Amino acid sequence: MAAPAATQYGSPDVDAAGQQLFDELIIQDSRIEPRDWMPEAYRKSLTRQISQHAHSEIIGMQPEANWITRAPSLKRKAILMAKVQDEAGHGLYLYSAAETLGTPRDKMTEDLIAGKARYSSIFNYPVLTWADIGAIGWLVDGAAICNQVPLCRASYGPYGRAMVRICKEESFHQRQGFEILLELANGTQAQRDMAQDAINRWYAPSLMMFGPPDDDSPNSNQSMAWNIKRFSNDELRSRFVGMIAEQVKALGLSLPDPDVRFNEDTGKWEYGPLDWEEFKEVLAGRGPCNAQRMERRREAHEDGAWVREAAAAYADKQARGAASATEAA
Amino acid sequence: MSEANASATRITPGNALRPEDIAASDAVPSPEAAEYALWLGDDSLILAQRLGWWISRAPELEEDVALANIALDLIGHARSFLTYAGHASGRTEDDLAYFRREPEFRSAHLFEQPNGDFARTIARQFVVSHYQWELYSRLTHSTDATLAGIAAKAVKEVDYHRDHSLQWVLRLAQGTEESRRRMIAGLKLTWPYVEELFADEPLIDALGGAAVRPSSLREPFDAAVAAVLAEADLEVPAVPGATGGGRRGVHSEHLGYILAELQVLAREHPGASW
Numbered sequence: 001m002a003a004p005a006a007t008q009y010g011s012p013d014v015d016a017a018g019q020q021l022f023d024e025l026i027i028q029d030s031r032i033e034p035r036d037w038m039p040e041a042y043r044k045s046l047t048r049q050i051s052q053h054a055h056s057e058i059i060g061m062q063p064e065a066n067w068i069t070r071a072p073s074l075k076r077k078a079i080l081m082a083k084v085q086d087e088a089g090h091g092l093y094l095y096s097a098a099e100t101l102g103t104p105r106d107k108m109t110e111d112l113i114a115g116k117a118r119y120s121s122i123f124n125y126p127v128l129t130w131a132d133i134g135a136i137g138w139l140v141d142g143a144a145i146c147n148q149v150p151l152c153r154a155s156y157g158p159y160g161r162a163m164v165r166i167c168k169e170e171s172f173h174q175r176q177g178f179e180i181l182l183e184l185a186n187g188t189q190a191q192r193d194m195a196q197d198a199i200n201r202w203y204a205p206s207l208m209m210f211g212p213p214d215d216d217s218p219n220s221n222q223s224m225a226w227n228i229k230r231f232s233n234d235e236l237r238s239r240f241v242g243m244i245a246e247q248v249k250a251l252g253l254s255l256p257d258p259d260v261r262f263n264e265d266t267g268k269w270e271y272g273p274l275d276w277e278e279f280k281e282v283l284a285g286r287g288p289c290n291a292q293r294m295e296r297r298r299e300a301h302e303d304g305a306w307v308r309e310a311a312a313a314y315a316d317k318q319a320r321g322a323a324s325a326t327e328a329a
Numbered sequence: 330m331s332e333a334n335a336s337a338t339r340i341t342p343g344n345a346l347r348p349e350d351i352a353a354s355d356a357v358p359s360p361e362a363a364e365y366a367l368w369l370g371d372d373s374l375i376l377a378q379r380l381g382w383w384i385s386r387a388p389e390l391e392e393d394v395a396l397a398n399i400a401l402d403l404i405g406h407a408r409s410f411l412t413y414a415g416h417a418s419g420r421t422e423d424d425l426a427y428f429r430r431e432p433e434f435r436s437a438h439l440f441e442q443p444n445g446d447f448a449r450t451i452a453r454q455f456v457v458s459h460y461q462w463e464l465y466s467r468l469t470h471s472t473d474a475t476l477a478g479i480a481a482k483a484v485k486e487v488d489y490h491r492d493h494s495l496q497w498v499l500r501l502a503q504g505t506e507e508s509r510r511r512m513i514a515g516l517k518l519t520w521p522y523v524e525e526l527f528a529d530e531p532l533i534d535a536l537g538g539a540a541v542r543p544s545s546l547r548e549p550f551d552a553a554v555a556a557v558l559a560e561a562d563l564e565v566p567a568v569p570g571a572t573g574g575g576r577r578g579v580h581s582e583h584l585g586y587i588l589a590e591l592q593v594l595a596r597e598h599p600g601a602s603w
């Protein structure tokens with residue numbers, strides 16, 4: 001089937017017409033769909049963002065899966081399994097969305113295994129106690145929601161639609177995480193201590209999930225001009241702090257940051273300094289669990305190679321069998 | 330939650346019962362029915378614990394989702410059976426799962442077997458889900474209404490597990506040389522533990538129409554399994570059966586380690602709620 005004229009790249013006339021249509025769609029705040037003409041830089045930047053997001057869902061399964069076998073009640077075990085399973089589903093939707101931009105899932109997986117692709121740094125911190133499962137749900141899924149709700153309106157159709165589905169599930173995750181902490185906060189002294197310790201360790205890394213401060217975020221402006229990103233990193237971070245500052249009161253616990261306050265003049269929440277050197281170190285691969293997470297992903301991928309080959313060979317044989325049956329008929 | 334895991338929480342029609350329904354009911358089993366509920370609950374609990382390991386380690390993402398789905402269903406069945414069993418002695422599902430010692434567990438050895446490679450996990454699941462399907466489809470007629478209700482929910486889910494595992498048996502047996510070799514090896518490692526599933530214990534006589542007689546399931550199980558293996562061009566492994574003893578609390582060496590991991594946190598905080 002011939003592609004519509006607008007997707008034929010390379011001819012200057014078509015590119016000019018395509019660019020004009022693209023610009024109009026962006027100005028109208030409409031959606032760009034896979035078959036529409038789009039600037040190469042837009043395609044590249046989105047592919048990078050969506051595949052990184054997918055990788056984060058997949059690597060993010062590991063720290064939480066670490067507690068499935070030790071979950072302290074059967075109900076919590078079931079909820080945690082369902083959560084980790086949801087994250088696999090998120091990875092699947094996002095890989096599909098990224099594939100509509102022209103990069104196959106296998107290629108994205110290879111890039112991840114080869115260490116060429118990034119994923120969210122937050123998953124390079126260790127999950128040491130059961131309370132960490134609560135803190136991750138509340139803070140990490142919580143920060144993900146603040147980041148991702150605006151992405152439901154992202155200009156690229158398949159990404160925005162995937163985010164709508166994902167955000168619904170993330171809000172379940174956040175509530176479940178909060179419930180774990182609430183239960184601990186109302187429990188024994190040892191449980192309360194465990195909960196506070198987890199919040200202390202996950203607070204700053206979760207704030208850094210929004211990315212570097214606005215004056216040090218090189219890709220943000222272009223992303224905002226393309227209606228992919230809607231709010232700046234600092235803006236989203238400040239909203240998130242406001243949200244958790246209220247919620248932590250319901251837990252009767254505290255945030256490990258004496259500088260958290262609402263600024264009446266600016267109407268924004270403020271927080272203390274964050275250690276961006278640590279952020280850069282972890283991003284560069286020198287976090288506590290980077291090597292471990294990559295090893296586990298590589299191992300699962302390599303150990304599973306013979307299974308994927310078998311499934312492909314079987315499907316092939318079935319297809320050939322069906323084809324020769326048709327010929328014979 | 331995603332559609333993929335909806336089976337963990339869906340309410341099925343008719344008299345199907347979920348763990349929450351049973352916790353809320355005041356149906357108390359006879360001591361024998363409680364013991365029988367432990368058999369079935371422990372089987373599912375231990376296998377769910379085994380399958381949970383695969384989540385984040387499966388050969389492809391779709392299998393992370395599928396194996397998690399099966400594990401979730403099994404946890405659901407375990408919770409129902411254990412909750413009901415606990416009504417006889419004033420204990421909760423968690424009291425039973427986390428605070429019984431190894432000899433008090435009633436799981437059969439098959440459920441305790443290691444995951445091994447993907448083919449071995451599939452071989453174990455293939456046997457388990459065929460056995461459970463034959464069992465639950467008959468247990469829906471139990472004279473014990475609660476056992477019948479749990480089975481009514483479980484049988485629909487196990488039907489999916491059965492299909493999932495048999496599709497993989499076909500794929501692996503007829504995929505590549507390597508996958509065929511591994512599938513055959515997986516079945517061979519699994520088969521010694523098949524016999525125990527169909528052994529009648531004195532408890533069964535005491536239960537009458539409340540339970541399903543294990544030996545009565547052997548024929549339909551053999552027929553269903555043989556049909557799939559024939560399609561896959563595989564043979565039923567000719568290996569001697571292991572002694573078993575799980576129903577009397579005599580377990581494989583594996584169970585101690587499984588329980589150590591399952592119970593460690595709960596036992597560090599006795600009496601705590603989560």
Ligand SMILES: [Fe+2]
Pocket residue numbers: 057086087090166170
């Ligand atoms: Fe997610």
Ligand SMILES: [Fe+2]
Pocket residue numbers: 087141169170173
């Ligand atoms: Fe999540």
